[in-house]
Amino acid sequence: MCRWMAYSGDPILAHDLLFRPEHSIIDQSLHAKLGGFTTNGDGFGIGWYGNGNGEGAAPVVYKSTHPAWNDENLREVATQIRTPLLFAHVRASSGTPVQRSNCHPFRYGRWMWMHNGSLAGFQEIKHDLLMAVDASLFPGIEGSTDTETLFFLALTFGLADDPPTAVARAVGFVEDVGRRHGVEYPVHMTVATSDGESIWVFRYSSEKATSSLYYSTDVSQLRRLYPELEVLDRLGADARFIVSEPLGELPGAWNEVPEGSWAFVRRGEHGIQPFHPTVPA
Structure with missing residues (x-):
């Protein structure tokens, strides 16, 4: 399983987010504790908004097939990025090739998407899933992963208008197709998506045994x-982290996102709701 983190808050150097925490996402690329794999070395990616690229602009992404712990370019680039919203992902492939187009986060217009988990039986159901992607969106698919397919299904089902409903429809569709092909538990996912203003996250699996997902406690x-921790003074009041596993061992700093739920984070606002897939008509 992959590891990922998302940050929302006052602009901060990407280097401080990626490298400074005790159990940073870079450390997790080599020493993950809660996933199915200790090492997540099949590439990495970061995506961010702001940093002078214009109000309402699409996010910028930087990806590589190198292991995150061994990429000096990432360390250099991260010292020059100051952003209010960052996605970071370290990959453990579930079977698709290790290539840049398969590294997360994925991007379409203003939207970013990253995922930990898998769509079971993907090779058997891939054709049916891809044929459901809206024809106008289809040219945007660059790689071969189940994650990107799920992203474009969510876009097809209205991600830009209502993310929770769109993801519920996309997941419901995948489960329906999978079960018609004899796949008992088609979906396993922790997903994060953003339009640059808000972050939505989802923790769900068909077998009700989803990988870990946590969010940070209110900074105040x-x-x-x-x-005594001066680093907390550098974080604004609205700072929030959502992570596959905690970035440190501070008691009281992390809360588990409940099984079968979705949550949103935007400046000064956050909430958690139950997640229920729906089969599109």
Whole structure:
């Protein structure tokens, strides 16, 4: 399984997000603790908004097939990126090739998408899934992963208008197709998606045994718990992290996203709701 993290808050150097935490996403690329794989070395990617690329502009992505822990270019680039919203992903391939177009996060217009998990029996159901992607969107598919296919299904089912409903329809469609092909548990996912203003995350699996997902406690509460930690003073009041596994061992710093739920984060606002797939008409 892959590992990922998302950040929303005041603009901050990407280097501080990627490399400084005790159990950073870079450390997780080599020493993951909660996933099915300790090593996530089949490439990496980061995507971000802002940093002078214009209000309303599409996100910028930087991807490589190199292991994240061994990419000096990433370390250099990260010192020059200051962003209010960052996605980072380290990959453990579930069978598709190790190539740049298969590295997360995926991007279409203003939207980004990254995923930990898999669509079971993907090679057997791939044709049916891809044929359901809207024809106007289809040329945007660059790679061969189940993750990108799920992204474009969500776009087809209205991601830009209503992300929770669109993802519920995409997942419901995959489960329906999978089960018609004899796949008992078609979907396993923790997903993050963003339009640059908000982040939506989803934790769901058909077998109700989904990989871990956590969100950070309110920064003001952390400051009260740990007044000696100066690093917390550099984070704005709205700072939030959503991560595959905690970036450190501070008690009270992390909350688990409940099984079978979706959550949203935007400046000054966040919430969690149950997630229920629906089969599109």
